Amino acid sequence: MTLAQAILSRKVGRPVRPGELVVARVDHAMTIDSIVPTVIDRLEELGAAPRYPERVSLVYDHVAPAANVNVAEAQRRGREWARRTGVNFYEVGRGVCHQVLIEEGVARPGALIVGSDSHSTSYGGVGAFGSGMGATDIALAIASGKTWLRVPESVKVTFRGRPRPGVSAKDAALEMVGRLGSGGATYMAVEIHLEDGAEKAFGRSERVTLANLAMEAGAKAGIVAPSGEIRDLYEVPDWLRAGEDAVYARELEIDLSALAPRLAAPFYVDNVHALGDYAGAEVDFVFVGTCTNGRIEDLRAAAEVLRGQKVAPGTRMLVVPASSRVLQQALAEGVLETLIEAGATIGTPGCGPCMGRHMGVAASGERVVSTANRNFRGRMGSPEAEVFLASPRTAALTALLGRIPDEEEVAP
Amino acid sequence: MTTHQAPRTTHRLWLFGDDVNTDDILPGKYAPFMVGQDVFQNYAFAHLRPEFAREYRPGDLIVAGRNLGLGSSREYAPEALKKLGVRAIVARSYARIFYRNLVNLGIVPFISEEVVNEAKDGDEVRYDIRSGALQLRGRSYRLEPPPAFLLAALEEGSVLDYFKKHGDFPGVE
Ligand code: SF4
Numbered sequence: 305m306t307l308a309q310a311i312l313s314r315k316v317g318r319p320v321r322p323g324e325l326v327v328a329r330v331d332h333a334m335t336i337d338s339i340v341p342t343v344i345d346r347l348e349e350l351g352a353a354p355r356y357p358e359r360v361s362l363v364y365d366h367v368a369p370a371a372n373v374n375v376a377e378a379q380r381r382g383r384e385w386a387r388r389t390g391v392n393f394y395e396v397g398r399g400v401c402h403q404v405l406i407e408e409g410v411a412r413p414g415a416l417i418v419g420s421d422s423h424s425t426s427y428g429g430v431g432a433f434g435s436g437m438g439a440t441d442i443a444l445a446i447a448s449g450k451t452w453l454r455v456p457e458s459v460k461v462t463f464r465g466r467p468r469p470g471v472s473a474k475d476a477a478l479e480m481v482g483r484l485g486s487g488g489a490t491y492m493a494v495e496i497h498l499e500d501g502a503e504k505a506f507g508r509s510e511r512v513t514l515a516n517l518a519m520e521a522g523a524k525a526g527i528v529a530p531s532g533e534i535r536d537l538y539e540v541p542d543w544l545r546a547g548e549d550a551v552y553a554r555e556l557e558i559d560l561s562a563l564a565p566r567l568a569a570p571f572y573v574d575n576v577h578a579l580g581d582y583a584g585a586e587v588d589f590v591f592v593g594t595c596t597n598g599r600i601e602d603l604r605a606a607a608e609v610l611r612g613q614k615v616a617p618g619t620r621m622l623v624v625p626a627s628s629r630v631l632q633q634a635l636a637e638g639v640l641e642t643l644i645e646a647g648a649t650i651g652t653p654g655c656g657p658c659m660g661r662h663m664g665v666a667a668s669g670e671r672v673v674s675t676a677n678r679n680f681r682g683r684m685g686s687p688e689a690e691v692f693l694a695s696p697r698t699a700a701l702t703a704l705l706g707r708i709p710d711e712e713e714v715a716p
Numbered sequence: 717m718t719t720h721q722a723p724r725t726t727h728r729l730w731l732f733g734d735d736v737n738t739d740d741i742l743p744g745k746y747a748p749f750m751v752g753q754d755v756f757q758n759y760a761f762a763h764l765r766p767e768f769a770r771e772y773r774p775g776d777l778i779v780a781g782r783n784l785g786l787g788s789s790r791e792y793a794p795e796a797l798k799k800l801g802v803r804a805i806v807a808r809s810y811a812r813i814f815y816r817n818l819v820n821l822g823i824v825p826f827i828s829e830e831v832v833n834e835a836k837d838g839d840e841v842r843y844d845i846r847s848g849a850l851q852l853r854g855r856s857y858r859l860e861p862p863p864a865f866l867l868a869a870l871e872e873g874s875v876l877d878y879f880k881k882h883g884d885f886p887g888v889e
Contacts, residue, residue: 325863327885350880422789422813438789438813440820444879452819452865452875452885487783491812524812 306458306550307527308493310543311433315416322457322551330359331432332410333445334419336401337364337375340382343420346443353389355449360391361410363401365654370396371662391446399627399653402426402434402595406512407629413530413540418445423595423677425494425519429512430537431530431544433493436519456524457553458493459484460546463514465561466501470715472605473510474597474675474695477517478566479558482576490522492553495546497529502560507533509601516596517677520573565714568693571681582692583710588670590621590703591684592696593651594658597675598626600633602696607639609700610646616706621648622664624656648703660684666691673702727775729852730768731837734781738814740764741785741793748792756792757799774801777843779835781807785814794818804845806831806859819866822874826859845870 305313306322313319315328335343340362347353354360362382370376379396386393394404402423405411413431417424420442427434437451445451461480467473484494496514498506506514511528518526530540567582569575592598592606603625615621623643625631631653634640640650657664658676665685666672672684672691679691692708701709744750746759761768778797784807785793794817797805804824818825824845834852835841843850848861862870868886872878878886 325865327865327887346876350876352883436813438791438817438820440791440876441816444820444875444885447879448884450885490783490809491815522812 305547306493306552307495307529307544307546308433308456308458308525310545311414311416312453312455314414314543320455322455324455325452326455327450327452328416330418330445330449330451331415332359332361332405332417333442334361334363334401334405334417334421334424335442336362336366336421337368337379337382338366339420339439339442340385341378342439343443343446344381344385346440347447350443350447352447354391354446357390358392359449360446361394361401361405362386362391363394363398363404364396365400365404366659367661368396368654369652397628397652397654399625399630400595400598400655402512402516403599403626403630406430407627413534413538414544418442418451423516423519425523425526426512426516426595428515428518428525428527429508430534431527431540433525433527434515435525454491456491456493458495458550459489460495460497460552460555462497462499462555462557463502463506463560464500464557465559466505467560467563468715470697471560471563471565472695472697473506473513475563475566476558476560477514478568478576478693479563480514480556481517481520481568481574482566483556483558484521484574486520486522486572486574488521489518491524494518494521494523494526495529496526498531503531505560508537509599512599513596520677564711565695565698567698567708568679570679570690570692573678573693579698579709579711579714582708585671585708587619587673587702587707589664589666589672590619590699591624591657591664591672591674591676592621592699593624593626593656594676595626596677597696598624598630600630600637600639602675603630603634603639603643604637605696606700607642609697610648610704611642613646613704615647615703619703619706621646621703622651622656623648624651624663625653627653657684673699673708675699726840726842727777728773729835729837729839729841730765730772730776730778731835732764732778732780732784734808735783735786736764736780737787738785738790738793739787742790742796744788744790747790757796760796760800769800772800775803777841778802778805779807779832780805781832782809784810786811789813789817791817791821794821794823798823804843806850808832819869820875822870822877824862824866824870828857828859831857831859
């Protein structure tokens with residue numbers, strides 16, 4: 305069995321095969337500020353209350369704090385619903401939904417988690433099956449504690465070796481999406497295996513980055529086989545492993561030791577390039593944050609580049625910690641001080657301008673380097689803005705230089 | 717209004733290409749909260765095939781290429797099709813969330829390379845949702861019939877309707 309089959313078999317209560325439609329027990333259902341009004345509408349239409357309120361989370365992160373009265377009214381309705389039903393509620397500023405569910409221990413090896421946000425694949429970083437769905441699906445999962453699923457085929461991606469200094473999990477993830485293509489894993493689970501040193505090089509944070517980006521190849525789930533730090537942090541059930549008999553729709557190997565820093569150029573995440581193709585291009589705005597790269601490891605990487613230095617004149621830099629805990633830790637470690645002294649500004653933990661709705665959207669003609677996971681036309685504001693996706697280190701160097709760095713500068 | 721026509725056994729085939737996204741199926745500016753819950757279906761394919769909503773008759777078959785329904789997860793795109801009477805679609809492949817929305821709403825997403833290769837826009841087609849039998853241009857095809865889960869849901873209309881009535885998903889004791 306594949307990892308996806310192993311998890312879904314547990315949740316269905318019998319061995320399942322790829323292609324089957326099954327009804328599976330859901331360990332947790334998650335929704336967010338911008339989707340909860342529709343979820344409440346659907347639950348009212350069904351006349352249903354949350355079956356297991358303790359297995360439901362509502363996180364305010366997408367447009368939080370509220371950017372206008374409409375959003376504020378919608379958020380008030382969600383708050384009242386959460387209070388009435390007793391579901392877990394995470395207020396404005398607690399952080400990006402996926403990071404919050406990982407920090408709260410909801411995401412754990414072998415869990416099945418559905419969320420009304422496509423990057424719910426992130427939970428695969430700790431060995432969970434996480435999948436994004438629409439509002440009706442989430443309402444049904446909240447009402448019943450279950451969901452229907454087509455058991456996915458799996459693509460196996462093996463990362464081998466240790467990355468060179470300056471090369472990160474984000475570079476590895478972009479390489480993976482570039483090789484798979486944006487539809488390369490549609491309906492499928494991307495199962496990621498770390499070997500020959502990669503299992504030590506990539507801890508929980510890095511694994512979440514890999515599982516998060518799997519979505520951009522169209523995946524239903526991205527699951528990193530638990531090893532290394534995951535085994536130190538969690539109890540990993542015995543049944544959670546890929547069997548010798550596992551069958552894969554496709555296999556891909558990436559040699560980390562030979563990997564160079566990568567960049568996704570506008571307007572597609574699979575439009576992956578070497579830095580040299582764009583080195584020297586002037587940049588207006590650098591954004592470090594999101595569920596992809598807003599963790600303490602990412603903020604540290606940015607601070608290391610900027611220590612004692614200044615963001616280039618003509619370039620602005622925004623750092624949005626992925627959660628309140630990341631913010632506190634960055635404060636305690638002096639990371640925040642370094643970033644602020646360098647001239648960066650700090651935003652409320654949450655999604656920030658990732659989806660172009662608030663907190664620093666881009667104007668026409670502007671060029672952005674972001675640590676997020678999507679660079680579609682108009683994603684971060686004006687359709688005439690260009691968004692490049694890169695690692696926190698590459699992003700911080702961009703802020704320092706005011707231009708896209710070349711490979712030598714990122715990974716000497 | 718009464719009609720004296722016998723139920724039609726053949727239907728018109730509406731052919732679409734690859735990568736038709738949910739903005740093509742229902743442009744955002746015609747969302748139900750913009751134009752009204754009762755009329756938004758009249759804007760299905762408003763930019764791509766302006767005549768579609770006017771000329772489509774319940775039972776007519778939509779046939780499309782690969783990755784149908786990519787893009788925005790808006791559930792009101794397949795909901796508009798359902799309101800016009802779409803009960804099944806044949807495509808090379810579907811975007812994942814669109815596929816789920818179809819099933820939740822009770823539209824059967826058939827997959828067939830052969831049928832898509834043969835189909836011409838405006839063809840006459842006969843098909844049976846339950847058995848997956850389809851006749852087109854003098855040839856018979858056997859589409860993989862909907863799984864039992866979906867058939868049970870279709871008895872009630874859709875997964876949502878089934879849940880409303882039974883308080884659970886099909887196929888669960
Ligand atoms: S940070 Fe960006 S990608 Fe992540 S959940 Fe928020 S909007 Fe989505």
